[in-house]
Structures are given as C-alpha cells and as structure tokens.
Amino acid sequence: MKLLEYEGKDVFARYGIPLQKRAGIVKLGENTESLKLDGPGPWVVKAQVLAGGRGKAGGVKLAKTPAEARELTGKMLGMQMVTHQTQGKALTVEEVLVDEACDIAREIYISVVLDRKGCCPTIIASAEGGMSIEELAQSHPEKIIKLPVDVEAGLLDFQARQLAFDLKMPQKNFREFTAFARQLVRLFIEEDASLVEVNPLVITGVGRLIALDSKIVTDDNALFRHKDLAAKPDHEASEIEKEAKEIGINYIGLDGDIGCMVNGAGLAMATLDTVKMAGGDAANFLDVGGGANVDQITRAFQIILKDPKVKAVLVNIFGGIMKCDNIAAGVVEASKKIKIGIPLIVRLEGTNVKEGREILAKSGLKLQQADSLWEAAKKAVAAAK
Amino acid sequence: MSILLNKKTKLIVHGFTGAQGTFHSQQCMEYGSKIVGGVTPGKGGMEHLGVPVFNTAQEAVKTTGANAALIFVPPPYAADSILEAADAGVKVIICITEGIPVMDMVRVKKRLGAMNSAGREVTLVGPNCPGVITPGECKAGIMPGYIHRKGSVGIVSRSGTLTYEAVWQVTSQGLGQSTVVGIGGDPVQGMNFVDALKLFQADKQTEAVIMIGEIGGSAEEDAARYIKKEMTKPVFCFVAGKTAPPGRRMGHAGAIVEGNSGTHASKVEALKKAGATVVDNLSEIGLAVAAGLKPKAKTKAARK
Numbered sequence: 001m002k003l004l005e006y007e008g009k010d011v012f013a014r015y016g017i018p019l020q021k022r023a024g025i026v027k028l029g030e031n032t033e034s035l036k037l038d039g040p041g042p043w044v045v046k047a048q049v050l051a052g053g054r055g056k057a058g059g060v061k062l063a064k065t066p067a068e069a070r071e072l073t074g075k076m077l078g079m080q081m082v083t084h085q086t087q088g089k090a091l092t093v094e095e096v097l098v099d100e101a102c103d104i105a106r107e108i109y110i111s112v113v114l115d116r117k118g119c120c121p122t123i124i125a126s127a128e129g130g131m132s133i134e135e136l137a138q139s140h141p142e143k144i145i146k147l148p149v150d151v152e153a154g155l156l157d158f159q160a161r162q163l164a165f166d167l168k169m170p171q172k173n174f175r176e177f178t179a180f181a182r183q184l185v186r187l188f189i190e191e192d193a194s195l196v197e198v199n200p201l202v203i204t205g206v207g208r209l210i211a212l213d214s215k216i217v218t219d220d221n222a223l224f225r226h227k228d229l230a231a232k233p234d235h236e237a238s239e240i241e242k243e244a245k246e247i248g249i250n251y252i253g254l255d256g257d258i259g260c261m262v263n264g265a266g267l268a269m270a271t272l273d274t275v276k277m278a279g280g281d282a283a284n285f286l287d288v289g290g291g292a293n294v295d296q297i298t299r300a301f302q303i304i305l306k307d308p309k310v311k312a313v314l315v316n317i318f319g320g321i322m323k324c325d326n327i328a329a330g331v332v333e334a335s336k337k338i339k340i341g342i343p344l345i346v347r348l349e350g351t352n353v354k355e356g357r358e359i360l361a362k363s364g365l366k367l368q369q370a371d372s373l374w375e376a377a378k379k380a381v382a383a384a385k
Numbered sequence: 386m387s388i389l390l391n392k393k394t395k396l397i398v399h400g401f402t403g404a405q406g407t408f409h410s411q412q413c414m415e416y417g418s419k420i421v422g423g424v425t426p427g428k429g430g431m432e433h434l435g436v437p438v439f440n441t442a443q444e445a446v447k448t449t450g451a452n453a454a455l456i457f458v459p460p461p462y463a464a465d466s467i468l469e470a471a472d473a474g475v476k477v478i479i480c481i482t483e484g485i486p487v488m489d490m491v492r493v494k495k496r497l498g499a500m501n502s503a504g505r506e507v508t509l510v511g512p513n514c515p516g517v518i519t520p521g522e523c524k525a526g527i528m529p530g531y532i533h534r535k536g537s538v539g540i541v542s543r544s545g546t547l548t549y550e551a552v553w554q555v556t557s558q559g560l561g562q563s564t565v566v567g568i569g570g571d572p573v574q575g576m577n578f579v580d581a582l583k584l585f586q587a588d589k590q591t592e593a594v595i596m597i598g599e600i601g602g603s604a605e606e607d608a609a610r611y612i613k614k615e616m617t618k619p620v621f622c623f624v625a626g627k628t629a630p631p632g633r634r635m636g637h638a639g640a641i642v643e644g645n646s647g648t649h650a651s652k653v654e655a656l657k658k659a660g661a662t663v664v665d666n667l668s669e670i671g672l673a674v675a676a677g678l679k680p681k682a683k684t685k686a687a688r689k
Contacts, residue, residue: 087630114487116572116602116639119494134644151491192488194572221638222486224461250636265570265636266544266599269625270667276628277666285629287636318546318553319529349553351529373550374668 001218001234004048006097008214011191015183017198017211018176020044023069023098032073035098037066045072048095050235052132053083059093062101069098102210107200108167109133110181111215112188114195115148121188123147123155123181127167129200155185173209180209191229192222244303249288249296251303256281258380259304259313261297263288263322271316274373280381283310288317297327298334305340312343314380316373317350324348324356332363343368343383347376387519387564388539388584388591389477389508390453394523397445397475398423399466400457402433409457409481409527410434416530418523421449424469442466442473453477455516455525463512464489468496471507478575479525480511487638490573497575509575513637514567515545526567528552536561538674539585541578542597543570543604544637547625547667551595554671560678563591570637572601578608586616593619593678595670596661600626601640601647609655619677620661623670624652 003011006025013019023043024035037043043066047059054060059081063069073096080090107129115122125145126136137144145166149155155163160178169177180201188196197215204210223230234242244251250265254272258280262268265287272282284307288300304313317327331346344367348356360369368383370376396413400406401423411434414420422437422445429440439445442454454470456463456478463482470478490512500507510517516526520533532549534556542548548567555562566581568574578596585591594616598605605624612620627649629635631642642648656663662677664670 085632114491114572117607119491119573121491138645151488151495189488192486194487219487219638221460221484222488225486252630252633252635254630262546264544264546264549265640266542266547266597266625267550269544269599269629269635269640270547270550270623272629273625273627274667282628285635318549350549351531372668374666 001220001223001229001232002050002236003214003216003218003232004050004095004235005046005214006048006095007232008216009211011187011216012211012214015187017180017183017187018209020099020102020210020212023100026073026077026096026098028077028094032070035070035073037069037098039100041065041069042101043069044099044101045069045076046097046099047076047079047081047093048097049081049091049093051081051083051085051091053085054081057081057083059083073098102202102208103205104200104202105205105207106203108202109136109199110184110201111195111197111199112149112185112193118148120151121149121185123149123163123185125163125167129202133199149185151189154189155182170203170207172207173203176209191216192219192226193217194219240303240306244286247299249286249300249303252285253307254282254284256283257309257311257384259283259307259310261286261288261300261304261313261315261317263317267316267318271314271373271377274377275314275380278374278377278381280377280384283307293322293326294330294333297330298337301334301338301340305338310342312345312380312383313340314376315344315346316376317348319348319350319352319356323352324350325352325359328356328359332359332365335365345370345376345380345383347371347373386588386590387522388581388588389510389517389564389566390519390523390525392522394453394477394525395419395421395449395451396453396455396523396525397421397442397449397451397470398455398457399442399470400459401425401438402428402431403457406457407434412530413455413524413526416524418525421451442469446473446475451475453479453525456480456482456512458482460484460486464493467493467509471497471500476506476508478507478509479514479516480509480575481514481516481527482511483513485512485571487571487573490571494573508580510566511569511575513571514569515548517564517566519564520562528565528567532556533565534561537563537590537592537678539563539588539591539594540565540597541581541585541594542567543599543639544597544625547597547623550667551597551623551670555595555674558671558675560675563588570599570639572639578604579611582608582611582616582620586618591618593621593674595674596620596622598622598624598652599637599640600624600629600635600642600649600652601637603646605652606655609659609661612656612661613659621670621674621677622656622661622663623667624649624656624663
C-alpha cells in the first residue's frame with residue numbers, strides 16, 4: 001500500500017526524522033480555517049496524490065501570505081491532476097498539505113528499497129537529488145550510491161559514515177545525517193516497508209537538514225502486525241477494487257471491455273496477455289483464488305459486472321483440486337442468481353473437464369465454450385465487438 | 386532420476402492438523418507420497434490421518450527419519466516453521482503459505498544462507514507456491530496429481546495455475562514430466578530459476594525444461610545468463626504479464642514492474658538472446674516442447 005506524503009511524514013516524525021513545521025491538512029469539503037499559519041511564512045501548498053511529477057502539474061505552490069496559502073489550498077482541492085506518472089488519467093486532489101517552506105541550498109536523494117536479488121534492504125542515494133532517480137540511473141549511473149544493509153543489524157556506524165562522506169555531507173550536518181540514515185533504515189525494517197524514499201532531503205540556507213518529501217510503500221503481507229497502517233484507507237484502489245478485496249478477491253481494474261475471471265494470479269495475467277494477442281483489451285485482472293466455489297464465482301461475477309465498460313465476460317478456470325464439474329455447477333448457479341446480460345465465454349480445463357462441459361452445455365445458459373485459452377480469447381474478442 | 390523429491394522422500398507436514406494441512410496431506414497421501422508425520426505444537430502424541438503428530442520438528446525428524454518438510458502454517462508463523470524444519474535437519478523444505486511478510490523471508494534467507502555456508506545442505510522451495518511433484522513418485526504440494534505423467538520434461542514456474550496449464554499441455558502431447566517445481570510468486574523466495582535449471586541440467590531423466598516466468602524482479606534475466614553459459618538442454622519459456630500496467634501488483638507480491646525494472650520485454654529479450662525458445666501464446670507451449678523434443682537425436686549428434 002502506498003502512503004500519501006503527509007501519512008509518510010507522520011511515520012517519519014515517529015522516527016525522529018527532521019521535517020518542516022506543518023501548518024495543517026485540509027480535506028475536500030473542509031474549510032481552510034484549520035490551517036495554523038501563524039509564522040512569518042512562506043508556506044508550501046502540496047496536493048496529496050499518489051503520483052510523482054506534482055510540481056510540474058501544478059500540485060505544489062508557494063504562498064507568501066496566510067491569505068494566499070488559504071486561497072491556493074482552496075483552489076487545489078478538487079483539482080484534476082495529470083502527471084507523467086498517472087498514465088493519462090486524472091487524479092482528484094482530495095487532500096492538501098500545507099508546510100512551512102524553506103530555502104534550499106542542496107538537494108540529496110536517498111531511499112531504502114528491497115534488493116530482491118541480494119535479499120536485503122539497500123540504500124540508494126545520490127548527491128544530486130530533486131530529479132528522477134530513474135533518469136539519473138540512465139544518464140549517470142556512476143552518481144548513484146548503493147549500499148546493502150543487514151536486516152538484523154541495521155545500518156552500521158561505518159556504513160553511515162561512509163554514506164555521509166560519499167554524499168559530501170558538510171561537517172555541520174554530519175552527525176545529524178548519520179543518525180537520520182540509521183533511522184530511515186530502522187523505519188524500513190520495523191514498519192515492513194518495501195520502499196522508503198526521501199526526495200529531496202535538503203540542506204537549507206541556514207544549514208538545517210530536512211526531509212522535504214516522503215514516499216512510503218508498505219508490504220501488504222505484514223499489515224497484520226501494523227494495525228495503524230492497516231487502518232488507513234488504500235488511496236490507490238478504486239471503489240470496486242476495495243470491495244473485491246473485502247470479499248477476498250484480487251481485482252485490478254483496467255481500460256478494456258472484456259471482463260475476465262480466472263483462478264490463479266499467473267494464469268490471470270496470461271489471460272490478459274492472450275486477450276490482447278487476440279485483438280481485444282481486458283477490463284480487469286481478477287483472481288478468484290484456488291478454491292473457486294459457487295460463492296466466490298457469484299461474487300466475482302458481481303464485481304466484474306459493476307464495471308459498465310464490460311461487454312463480454314471470459315471465464316478461464318483450470319480445475320485442479322477444485323474439479324471442473326464443481327466449477328461448472330458454480331457458474332450455472334451464479335448465473336441463476338445474477339442476470340448476466342452480456343455474452344459469456346467459458347473455458348474449463350483440468351480435472352473432470354468432460355463432466356464440467358456437459359453441465360454447461362445442458363444448463364440452457366447462453367454461453368459459449370472453448371477448448372483452449374486461445375480459442376476462448378478469440379471468441380470473447382469477437383463477442384465484445 | 387528426478388530432482389528434489391523421489392520414491393524415498395519421507396515428508397513431515399507443518400500445520401498438519403489444520404484445515405488446509407489436513408486436506409492437502411490427504412491428497413498427497415492418496416497420490417502415494419510418504420507422509421511420515423506432522424508437526425503441530427501442543428498436539429504431540431495425537432494421531433492424524435494415520436500418522437503421528439509431534440510437538441516439534443526435531444522430535445518428528447528424530448522419530449521418523451523424515452528428509453523433507455511441507456509447510457501449511459499461516460503467514461504470521463510460517464517463517465518460524467521454515468527455520469524450525471531447517472534446524473531439525475531436513476534437506477528440502479517446501480513452503481506453500483501465501484502472504485508471508487517479505488522482511489520475514491529476508492531473515493529466513495539470511496539464516497538458511499549461514500547454515501549452507503556452514504556445510505549444511507538445505508533447499509527451500511517457495512513460499513507462495515504450489516509445491517513440487519515428481520510424477521508417479523512423490524507429490525508435496527497442492528497441485529492436482531492427476532494431470533501429471535512421468536516423463537522427461539522438467540518444469541519450473543513462478544505461478545501455480547500457469548504451471549498446471551503447462552503440465553496439462555505437456556501431458557496432452559503424450560509427453561510427461563521429470564519433476565515440476567513451483568518456486569512461488571513472492572519477491573524473496575528460496576530456490577530461484579537458476580537453482581532449478583542447474584538441477585534439471587544435471588538430472589539424467591530431464592531432456593528439456595519449461596520455464597514459466599512473469600513480470601517483476603530479475604530472476605528471468607539471471608536465468609537467461611545461466612542458460613547461455615551452462616545449459617545444453619533445450620529451454621522453453623513463457624513470461625506472463627506483457628499487458629500488465631506498471632506499478633500495480635498483479636496478484637503475486639513479486640509480480641510488479643517497478644520503474645524500468647522487471648519488464649516483460651527485458652525478460653523475453655534476454656531469454657531469446659540466450660537461445661531459449663520463448664512462446665508468446667501460452668496455448669502453444671506444449672506443442673513447442675513436443676516439436677523441440679522430436680529432433681533430439683539429431684541435435685545431440687550435432688553437438689558432439
């Protein structure tokens with residue numbers, strides 16, 4: 001799960017990571033009176049959306065006076081934002097963070113990620129912060145520092161010193177930085193994060209070290225031991241995705257018009273690929289899980305049909321432990337409960353497939369059967385046209 | 386021969402008496418696997434499915450002589466069970482559990498690594514995987530036994546149902562499998578593609594290998610390097626997730642394109658360059674293997 005900037009900064013604060021003073025957070029529909037704008041200013045007004053490139057899209061503004069800060073906040077709330085990371089879609093700004101602004105003398109990039117190959121947390125840092133680390137990795141890979149960290153020991157003192165020297169940390173901020181880096185790693189490990197990023201970490205004109213932005217991605221598998229994080233809303237998931245999650249179905253909405261119901265994540269991915277190859281586009285990724293019973297199948301149909309774009313439904317189930325005849329009975333049962341007014345294509349394979357196909361054929365349901373995934377995909381694409 | 390499991394494999398099951406453990410242990414036993422006992426703390430002394438239950442893995446291994454462990458323990462406790470099985474001395478640990486925190490697996494990998502450096506030989510398969518099966522000899526996992534057939538094709542995959550799909554196509558072609566290994570869909574896992582390919586390369590029964598990858602991480606690219614350098618047996622690949630949107634986890638915790646890494650294109654390109662056959666259409670993998678295995682005698686002669 002991805003945290004918004006201010007949610008990430010709340011976690012930072014718990015770990016003593018230095019931050020700018022916050023004036024407040026305003027949600028859509030609230031008024032801006034709650035902002036505590038009692039300092040001399042200026043303030044920075046930031047749209048809380050889960051996408052990089054906010055600055056260029058008008059989601060980060062500087063306000064010189066309290067009145068301006070309130071005005072900018074009001075304007076930003078409800079704004080539709082498209083950045084290079086939103087894939088052409090617009091995100092609605094539902095929350096705005098207002099922090100005290102600071103002048104910036106230097107920008108540094110630092111993050112902690114999981115190195116899948118090395119199986120350990122790894123610090124990625126660069127003395128040249130502020131820009132996209134991916135662009136920097138392409139153009140100047142030598143400017144990127146990678147430092148693997150032991151999961152049990154955390155960042156060792158000599159590693160922290162080494163990092164500080166490599167980043168040319170000024171003497172004044174040296175100890176502050178090594179403490180910060182150790183805490184960032186501690187946060188990554190203790191909070192079960194899969195990414196913690198500070199971009200930029202700045203040194204201000206008067207020589208203060210400040211984390212200006214925050215990005216935290218948490219490991220969903222570990223939410224059972226982080227009740228505070230588990231209670232937060234998932235800002236990335238759509239309403240249908242949230243609903244699916246609640247009933248134990250893995251659903252991701254996509255742009256196409258062919259609804260897909262598949263058992264297993266890998267097969268679900270391969271089904272989307274096959275639909276594309278057959279000339280169509282899937283409306284969703286949906287994994288009904290290994291033990292697809294009548295209940296799960298009924299719920300999965302309900303979820304798929306909530307998307308108004310869907311013009312045909314492709315069911316691709318490989319019956320393993322759960323036998324095909326049971327699955328076929330499930331499909332029949334489910335389609336009795338809910339009216340499926342659009343073409344339905346079913347491909348069953350695996351254990352008891354003959355019996356399963358017979359049940360579907362005799363059911364009187366208007367559906368097309370297919371022998372292979374390829375045939376099913378072609379039929380679904382034709383039906384959706 | 387086969388890899389990881391054979392007729393002599395003696396299995397203990399962690400989480401034996403739970404619903405999942407019971408159901409799948411029964412299925413494995415019906416297939417002919419030798420499950421010699423189970424581990425459920427607090428239920429030691431009981432009998433379940435006709436075999437003894439032990440409080441600890443150490444006691445189970447000491448009493449039964451088990452050399453492999455199958456784990457169905459729920460996510461919060463599964464990492465601990467893996468380490469308990471390793472400590473008790475089994476050589477192969479297969480963890481089915483889905484949803485283990487990544488940081489737990491990082492710790493497990495570190496400890497298993499230390500054990501192996503100290504001279505122990507422990508192989509972990511999974512977690513979040515369907516398990517391992519050597520057709521006709523031993524099934525340790527949740528895969529449907531019925532779709533398999535003894536033969537010469539080794540299969541290794543990051544996905545459960547995609548493995549079944551590949552197995553089924555191979556069986557439908559009149560061929561069979563030497564061993565089928567599900568390495569799982571998590572970002573940090575035990576055995577990886579290269580480990581499995583090494584075993585298949587060394588295994589006499591295996592004549593060709595099917596490798597089913599997916600987006601995320603760099604395991605397929607690593608496999609490509611190994612294939613190019615060391616593999617003399619033909620490798621047939623499919624990589625799922627060509628159309629997956631970037632930045633979203635596609636069901637498996639490890640199936641995600643992060644920035645420029647883990648893309649479908651990079652994996653396919655690396656595998657093709659390494660000389661592996663990559664099918665774009667999943668429905669064609671069985672046919673591709675069948676076609677590739679026929680002129681086998683010829684290529685062997687040519688290589689000499």
